[in-house]
Amino acid sequence: MNRIPIEDEIAALRRDLHRHPELSGRETRTAALVAAELERLRLKVIRAPEKGNSLLGVLDTGRPGRTLALRADMDALPLQENACNLNGPKAVVSEIDGAAHMCGHDFHTAGMLAAARRLSAAKERLRGRLIFCFESGEEMGLGDDARALLAELKPIDAIFGVHVQAAFPCGTAVVIDGSCTAGCETFAVKVRGKSAHGAMPHLGLDPINCAAQILCGANSIISRRVNAREAAVLTVCNFHGGSTWNRIPDECRMEGSLRFFSERVGRDLHALLEQTAAGIAAADGCTAEVHWRNWCPPSVNDAALAALARAAAEKIGADVIAGEPWMASETFARYREICPEVLAFVGCANPDKGCGAPQHSDRFDADEDCLALSAALTVQFAQDFLGGA
Numbered sequence: 001m002n003r004i005p006i007e008d009e010i011a012a013l014r015r016d017l018h019r020h021p022e023l024s025g026r027e028t029r030t031a032a033l034v035a036a037e038l039e040r041l042r043l044k045v046i047r048a049p050e051k052g053n054s055l056l057g058v059l060d061t062g063r064p065g066r067t068l069a070l071r072a073d074m075d076a077l078p079l080q081e082n083a084c085n086l087n088g089p090k091a092v093v094s095e096i097d098g099a100a101h102m103c104g105h106d107f108h109t110a111g112m113l114a115a116a117r118r119l120s121a122a123k124e125r126l127r128g129r130l131i132f133c134f135e136s137g138e139e140m141g142l143g144d145d146a147r148a149l150l151a152e153l154k155p156i157d158a159i160f161g162v163h164v165q166a167a168f169p170c171g172t173a174v175v176i177d178g179s180c181t182a183g184c185e186t187f188a189v190k191v192r193g194k195s196a197h198g199a200m201p202h203l204g205l206d207p208i209n210c211a212a213q214i215l216c217g218a219n220s221i222i223s224r225r226v227n228a229r230e231a232a233v234l235t236v237c238n239f240h241g242g243s244t245w246n247r248i249p250d251e252c253r254m255e256g257s258l259r260f261f262s263e264r265v266g267r268d269l270h271a272l273l274e275q276t277a278a279g280i281a282a283a284d285g286c287t288a289e290v291h292w293r294n295w296c297p298p299s300v301n302d303a304a305l306a307a308l309a310r311a312a313a314e315k316i317g318a319d320v321i322a323g324e325p326w327m328a329s330e331t332f333a334r335y336r337e338i339c340p341e342v343l344a345f346v347g348c349a350n351p352d353k354g355c356g357a358p359q360h361s362d363r364f365d366a367d368e369d370c371l372a373l374s375a376a377l378t379v380q381f382a383q384d385f386l387g388g389a
């Protein structure tokens with residue numbers, strides 16, 4: 001297996017990032033560490049700190065050729081990390097209360113720096129340009145600063161990214177043709193009625209009863225209005241109304257998200273939820289407003305780039321397996337506005353080490369061996385895409 005040995009420093013850096021996670025948009029320490037390493041490698045570092053923490057490192061070989069962007073995200077989640085994984089104590093745990101790298105972005109950042117080292121050392125054997133893109137705020141759907149910086153460097157021929165995946169065993173790589181992460185849109189429904197005594201509901205307009213019917217109606221959208229061959233999810237994750245047992249409130253609210261693998265289905269779901277909320281509210285004499293935010297399209301892997309990534313994974317000795325698309329969403333999708341994209345999944349589960357809890361859960365723990373595989377895959381893909389000098 002032609003895996004690149006990860007220097008102890010990079011493994012230590014990954015652990016350091018894990019111990020000091022920073023929430024979306026606040027990755028100042030992480031960005032400073034990344035910038036220092038890119039500068040040490042004599043890459044051109046491009047930042048716009050007044051606009052965000054994202055930064056780029058440019059490796060220009062000086063020889064004509066294509067331009068490839070490589071992307072890593074840097075932020076952590078607002079979660080309290082559990083010191084144990086599925087088997088027992090973790091090797092390394094967050095030292096920051098209420099923040100934890102429970103999606104593996106510490107691996108992405110460190111793995112990309114390892115790749116930057118290797119590719120800088122191999123510069124004389126490459127053509128074209130490489131742009132290392134470190135994105136801030138992925139978990140919150142921020143990261144527009146990264147894309148703005150990158151767009152300034154157009155033309156860019158492709159962008160490649162890795163996401164570690166607890167759904168797959170360590171040692172495996174999954175590169176899907178087409179949609180590989182779901183699109184997403186977040187909604188908040190505010191139902192307004194009229195307060196009344198709980199014993200005399202006819203004197204008011206009950207927004208809780210109305211919101212409950214909207215919730216049931218919303219769930220029927222997926223089962224009755226979306227083609228069963230299209231994968232889509234509509235989930236309400238909070239529901240609030242009233243504060244006591246004998247008074248109907250004026251208002252009831254709920255929040256949730258839509259997930260979809262086709263933008264057309266996403267737009268249909270958006271319209272159908274508004275129609276359902278307005279129609280049910282009108283029937284109940286209430287009003288319903290639907291507020292939307294964080295539209296993110298699905299990530300869609302370009303077929304030729306996906307084939308190249310699978311071939312690169314085989315070359316480095318990864319076990320290339322078939323896998324399902326991820327129902328979670330990724331701002332990686334938005335780079336499609338700039339150039340064709342491919343996002344490779346690298347397995348990080350290992351039951352022997354207790355690694356296998358899902359991402360975004362407090363017991364998530366990635367097998368550290370996935371760091372070497374992620375870096376090796378990035379290096380191999382970049383070499384194959386750019387070609388030799």
Ligand SMILES: [Zn+2]
Nearest residue numbers: 103104105163
């Ligand atoms: Zn993630």
